[in-house]
Amino acid sequence: MTFRFPRRPAVALGAAAAAVLMAASACSTGEGDLANEEPTADAAELSITPEDGGSEIRPDSPIVVSASNGKITDVQVEQQLPEGETDKSMTGGYNDDKTEWVSDWTLHPGSDVTVTAAAENSEGKTSEAISEFSTVPPVEGQRLEIKSISVEPDSTVGVGMPIIVDFDMPVENKAQVEAAMEVTSEKPAKGAWNWFGDKQAVFRTEEYWEPYQKVDVNLNLAGVAASEGVWGIENRSFGFEVGRSQISTIDENKHHMTVERDGETLKEFDVSLGKASQRKYTTTSGTHLTMAFHTDYRMSNDTLGVSEDDPEYYEEFVDYAVRISHSGEFLHTADWNYQLGEANTSHGCINMSVSDSKWFYEESLRGDPVDITGTDRPLEVTNGWGYWQRSAEEWISQSATGEADDTSEPGTPGSPHHEQ
Incomplete structure (x- = not known):
């Protein structure tokens, strides 16, 4: 016997399926599941x-x-x-x-x-x-520019070398300008800028640079307000090497000079210092730095205002001369001086033999310290590079920011920006 099941009406079948689907939808994709989802974060x-x-x-x-x-x-x-x-x-x-x-x-x-x-x-x-x-354009005649810098790019210098920046216009906002001049070194040091007048800034560390390292200088001066309406218009960056540590000491009383390199005595010399018959013929005591090197150099006291008809007048051309002050002091050849190591007979310079002055000329770097003791005329801080005549505490306190700069870290004390 064959059984046949009657076909259900199509409409009735569709209605039942719809009811089942609606029930399933309410259980699986309704508000209950949406409530468990993480809300979308607001855009940054x-x-x-x-x-x-x-x-x-x-x-x-x-x-x-x-x-x-x-x-x-x-x-x-x-x-x-x-x-x-x-x-x-x-x-x-x-x-x-x-x-x-x-x-x-x-x-x-x-x-x-x-x-x-x-x-x-x-x-x-x-x-x-x-x-x-x-940004505001600069006005002609109100543009701060760099005239000179004491350190030549990629040069090698002595451990006492200062960084001297000379500007073409006076700087009133010294703290902002200091904050724009970044000095970084491979070996840790603390230093600061001091101002000598309104156009010259000098950077010196608390102690001498550690030898055998690289120092980088970034003068981020473009846009700094040097004074009202005067803007820096250039940035300048350069690096230099600090060489070996060479420090010379000269004893006026003993007429003797000793050169130490990296803590070891390298050379000793007989010398003759200023005869001190007048103040201007007295060698200055204190920490000097080697500044410039000359050969076949004219030496004369006419630079001190002495005329040719004065019995004290002299003019000599020397083989080797190393400047250590602005007041005319050199370590130089004096082949006419037969009292080296015995008496002080010069007009203020350190007299040396030809061979000794040649050695010192060839073995020195700009910025090597030369410490002179025994005279009653102290070296002025503004006489040549006499910056080491100031104590570390005084040097830091006389910076415009009043803070030491850690040269092993980027940045500077203070801010170059305008206070809003």
Whole structure:
């Protein structure tokens, strides 16, 4: 017997299936499952100061990038300079949680600046922001420039070598200018800038440089306000090597000179110092530095105002001469002096034999210390490179920032930026 089941109406079958599907939907994909999902994190938001579209912005205004709902991951600063060059060297620092970035240095005057920043929220989604603005151009006659620097790039110098920067215009805002001049060394040291007048800044460490190391100098002066309306217009960077430690000591009473290199006695000489019949013929006591080197050099006391008809007048051409002050003191050849090691008969210089002066000339570097003792005329701090006449404490306290700079770390005390 064959059984046949009656076909159900199609509409009835569809209605039943729909009811089953609706029931399943309510259990598996309804509000109960959605409530367990993690909410989407808000996008990171960025703000940049100076704001987009700004013009005539002070170049010493800091660039500040801030982030909410996330952390800053990158900041790029591009400056289109008036000369057509592009500068992408600006650096900056983050706060601890990387929600703020502040530029380290000032901006070039008269430049078009583009700041591009990126940040990520907690889910790793990236946001970006751009600010484009321009800075105040420099005015002719109000542009601070560097006239000279005492250290030649890539040169090798002695352990006492100062970094001397001469400017072409007076500097009033000395603390900001100091903060823009960064000195870093391979070996730890602390130092500071001192000012001699309004146009010369000198960097010296508390103690002599440690020998055999590299020192880098970054003068980030473009955009620094030297005084009201006067902007620095250039950056300059260079490096130099500190060589061996060579320190000479000269005893006026014993007419004797000793040269030590890296702590060991290298050479000793008989010498003759100033006869001290007048103040100007008295050799100065204190820490001198070797400054310049000459051969076949004219020596005369006419530089001290002595006329040719004066019985004390002299003129000699010497084989070797090493300057150690601005007041005319040299270590030099004196083949006419037959009292080396016996008496002080010079007009203030350190007289040496031909062979000894030649050796000293050839073995010395600019910035080697020469310590002279025994006379009653102290070397002035402004006489040549007499900067080591100041104690370390006095040197630090007389800097405009009033703080020591740790040269083993990047950055400087203080800030080159305009106080907002």
